[in-house]
Amino acid sequence: MKNTQETDIMIDGVKLHVLRTNNFPDRPTIIFLHESFGCIELWKDFPIMLGEKTKCNILIYDRQGYGKSDPFSVKKRTNDYLEKEADILYKILKHLEIKNAILFGHSDGANISLITASRYPENILAVISEAAHLFVEDITRKGINDAIDKYEHSDLKQKLEKYHSGKTDALFYAWADIWLSESFVKWNMEHFLPNIKCPVLVIQGTEDEYGSMEQVNSVVNNVKSYVSQLIIQGTGHSPHLKAKELVLNEVSCFIINTL
Numbered sequence: 001m002k003n004t005q006e007t008d009i010m011i012d013g014v015k016l017h018v019l020r021t022n023n024f025p026d027r028p029t030i031i032f033l034h035e036s037f038g039c040i041e042l043w044k045d046f047p048i049m050l051g052e053k054t055k056c057n058i059l060i061y062d063r064q065g066y067g068k069s070d071p072f073s074v075k076k077r078t079n080d081y082l083e084k085e086a087d088i089l090y091k092i093l094k095h096l097e098i099k100n101a102i103l104f105g106h107s108d109g110a111n112i113s114l115i116t117a118s119r120y121p122e123n124i125l126a127v128i129s130e131a132a133h134l135f136v137e138d139i140t141r142k143g144i145n146d147a148i149d150k151y152e153h154s155d156l157k158q159k160l161e162k163y164h165s166g167k168t169d170a171l172f173y174a175w176a177d178i179w180l181s182e183s184f185v186k187w188n189m190e191h192f193l194p195n196i197k198c199p200v201l202v203i204q205g206t207e208d209e210y211g212s213m214e215q216v217n218s219v220v221n222n223v224k225s226y227v228s229q230l231i232i233q234g235t236g237h238s239p240h241l242k243a244k245e246l247v248l249n250e251v252s253c254f255i256i257n258t259l
Contacts, residue, residue, distance in 0.1 A: 017068035033109030039067030118192035193222035205235030
């Protein structure tokens with residue numbers, strides 16, 4: 001995509017690495033929020049392709065602690081860390097003067113997208129929520145324990161270090177420790193959902209190793225605005241990578257019909 005700009009911005013004294021385009025004047029910006037191991041690079045070419053198909057601008061950023069952004073400022077996450085990230089996203093929108101945003105969040109990024117749309121609805125046109133977790137399930141904890149085993153006994157750590165360098169251990173265990181902590185067992189963000197005013201597309205793979213279809217049902221049952229579902233058979237936690245063309249086409253249709 002032409003005119004792709006990669007730069008750093010400062011939010012509350014923290015350097016965040018950003019990639020954005022501004023190829024379509026007066027069109028919305030799709031903001032991509034990565035998962036717990038993610039970063040700009042790990043979205044691969046999916047954002048660029050979706051931007052072209054929908055004639056929308058895109059913005060992708062590495063959250064603090066990830067990719068090329070600053071390391072974490074604290075060693076331990078608190079139970080409200082996703083709400084804090086929603087506040088940061090709102091500040092990014094203000095800083096970059098983005099007034100018409102479509103949020104595409106994956107996993108933790110989906111949670112942040114839903115919370116942001118609930119708390120700061122004025123500039124959010126739509127949300128695409130992929131593999132969100134509204135509450136902690138047994139499958140969630142099992143998936144995390146399996147991920148720890150893989151991280152400690154396979155080459156997963158080395159693969160992630162390619163993108164996160166010396167921050168890799170910190171980001172991995174920040175995620176694993178909070179989600180497996182006793183204080184987080186009863187964590188639940190469903191109370192945010194009724195305040196969402198924009199259309200929502202929920203994407204879920206039937207073989208997601210971290211969440212069941214109850215996560216989808218929660219969004220459908222609690223969001224008061226229009227909700228559409230894209231359930232992909234035989235796909236795990238990252239449908240936008242494993243079923244790329246299907247997700248591109250369905251999300252494009254959703255965005256075009258929403259605008």
